[in-house]
Each structure stands twice: as structure tokens, then as C-alpha cells.
Amino acid sequence: MKSFLLAFALLALASSFASAFDPSPLQDFCVAVDDHLHGVFVNGKFCKDPKLAKAEDFFFSVKNPGNTNNPVGSNVTAVNVEQIPGLNTLGISAVRIDYAPYGQNPPHTHPRGTEILVVLEGTLLVGFVTSNPDNKLFTKVLNKGDVFVFPIGLIHFQFNIGKTNAVAVAGLSSQNPGVITIANAVFGSDPAINPDFLAKAFQLDVKVVRDLQAKFWMDGN
Known part of the structure; x- marks a missing residue:
């Protein structure tokens, strides 16, 4: 009986941690709105009345390339809750990344999200480094149509090793994964x-x- 109670307590504790990390939404959606008088505060944002939601709350375009005329030769167009209010509480976001020839997305981390990257055009050298004490490097050359995953919190990078522009899109497991370059x-x-x-x-x-x-x-x- 004591073993059962201990196991039950540990399971309940684990469940509470899981819920605290990424709670399941209790409604179809919670469109973020800057209205502290009439909105309901959920997960860091106020929610619009669902009856007032519209298609534009769930839409954003990344069809235009980003400006890569900068010291690192890349541009990241974020698609998170700031761009799509309807992402609030849904636990996902995305980015479009444009790379000039030999441009790079410098070593960085996402403290709140795992990233899955798909190459649309060009050839990228990508990689990530594991945590201490090993600091093992996992690296691979990606071509059009290839997919690579960067685990949450680990330092990772992308480098356009081709002579032409490259484009990739990535999904992240957080509505606001954050970035530390x-x-x-x-x-x-x-x-x-x-x-x-x-x-x-x-x-x-x-x-x-x-x-x-x-x-x-x-x-x-």
C-alpha cells in the first residue's frame, strides 16, 4: 500500500510539472489582445472574446525574403504570438530564415523551444553542441528538402556553404521560444x-x- 501511494504521489508530481511546463488549452483558441479592461489574462497574454475573433488573427505571410545585408548575412522572420495573436496558448511558432551566399545564423539557443528546420533552397551546414561535460558536436550538410532537429536549449547554428541564396523554414515547440545569440x-x-x-x-x-x-x-x- 505504501509503495502504491508513493508511486501515485510521484506520478501526480510528474503530471503537475508537465502541466506547468506546457499546459493544454482549455478552449479552442485564445487570441491575444492588448486589452486589460475587457480581456481575460491567459499564459502571459489577454484573450479576445472568441466571438470577436477573425481569420486575420490566425494569419501572417512570410512570402517576402528578409534583408540579409548585415554583418552575418542572414535574416530571421519570426512567426510567433507577436505576429499571429491566435497562436496564444497553442505552444507552437515558426520562422523563415534567409541566407546570403556564405551567410550564417550564428550560434544561438532557444531557451523555451525545440526547433525543426526544413531547407527550401540552397545548401546549409548545420549543427548543435550537447551540454557539459561532453560538448559533442552533431553536424550535417543539408540540401533542398532535408530536415534537421535542434533540441531545446542547445547551442546550434546554420551556415550557407553555397554560392547562391538559401532559404529555410523552421517550426518551434513554443509560442514564444526566445533566442539567445x-x-x-x-x-x-x-x-x-x-x-x-x-x-x-x-x-x-x-x-x-x-x-x-x-x-x-x-x-x-
């Missing part, structure tokens, strides 16, 4: 991290760290 966060933080600390952490000369911190760090993709 590693170089931007470390060397472009506001205020700046102490350069002496970073020099020791990365085993670099402090002058190199200061030079990196002085660079213009574009908004992370």
Missing part, C-alpha cells in the same frame, strides 16, 4: 560584462575582449 549576449550585453572576467573565462587577452565589446552587435535573430 551567444556572441551578442556575452560581448554585447548592457551594461558590459567586466572585460577582465571575460578575458579569464575565454582565456583571451583583455585587449581582445575590449575590442569585441566595442563592436556593433546587431539584434539577435
Whole structure:
């Protein structure tokens, strides 16, 4: 009897953790709306009255290529709850990624979502690195029609190794997966991290760290 109660308690605890991480919606949809007077607050957003929802609440277009004229040669067009209010509480989002020849989506992580990427045009070298202590690199060259998965929270990247533009789309397992671009966060933080600390952490000369911190760090993709 004690074993049964213990097992039941552990199962209930596990279920509560699962629900806290990604709760199932209790309604067909919850269109996000900026209306704190008349909306109902659910999962970080106020919900529009379902009777007032319209098709446009569930629509966004990514048919136009993004501008890749930047230092990294790529552009990410996000399709999350900010672009599609109807995504609220549904636990998914997407991105379109455009790459100039030899452009890259620099090493970054999504703290709240696993990513599945599909190459539409071009050839990409992609990869991710496992957590400590192994830091094992999984990498592969992808061509048109190929699919690759980046597990939640792990550092990953894409690099256009072709001489022509490349395009990919990706789905993510969160309505707002977030993104942390590693170089931007470390060397472009506001205020700046102490350069002496970073020099020791990365085993670099402090002058190199200061030079990196002085660079213009574009908004992370």
C-alpha cells in the first residue's frame, strides 16, 4: 500500500510539472489582445472574446525574403504570438530564415523551444553542441528538402556553404521560444560584462575582449 501511494504521489508530481511546463488549452483558441479592461489574462497574454475573433488573427505571410545585408548575412522572420495573436496558448511558432551566399545564423539557443528546420533552397551546414561535460558536436550538410532537429536549449547554428541564396523554414515547440545569440549576449550585453572576467573565462587577452565589446552587435535573430 505504501509503495502504491508513493508511486501515485510521484506520478501526480510528474503530471503537475508537465502541466506547468506546457499546459493544454482549455478552449479552442485564445487570441491575444492588448486589452486589460475587457480581456481575460491567459499564459502571459489577454484573450479576445472568441466571438470577436477573425481569420486575420490566425494569419501572417512570410512570402517576402528578409534583408540579409548585415554583418552575418542572414535574416530571421519570426512567426510567433507577436505576429499571429491566435497562436496564444497553442505552444507552437515558426520562422523563415534567409541566407546570403556564405551567410550564417550564428550560434544561438532557444531557451523555451525545440526547433525543426526544413531547407527550401540552397545548401546549409548545420549543427548543435550537447551540454557539459561532453560538448559533442552533431553536424550535417543539408540540401533542398532535408530536415534537421535542434533540441531545446542547445547551442546550434546554420551556415550557407553555397554560392547562391538559401532559404529555410523552421517550426518551434513554443509560442514564444526566445533566442539567445551567444556572441551578442556575452560581448554585447548592457551594461558590459567586466572585460577582465571575460578575458579569464575565454582565456583571451583583455585587449581582445575590449575590442569585441566595442563592436556593433546587431539584434539577435
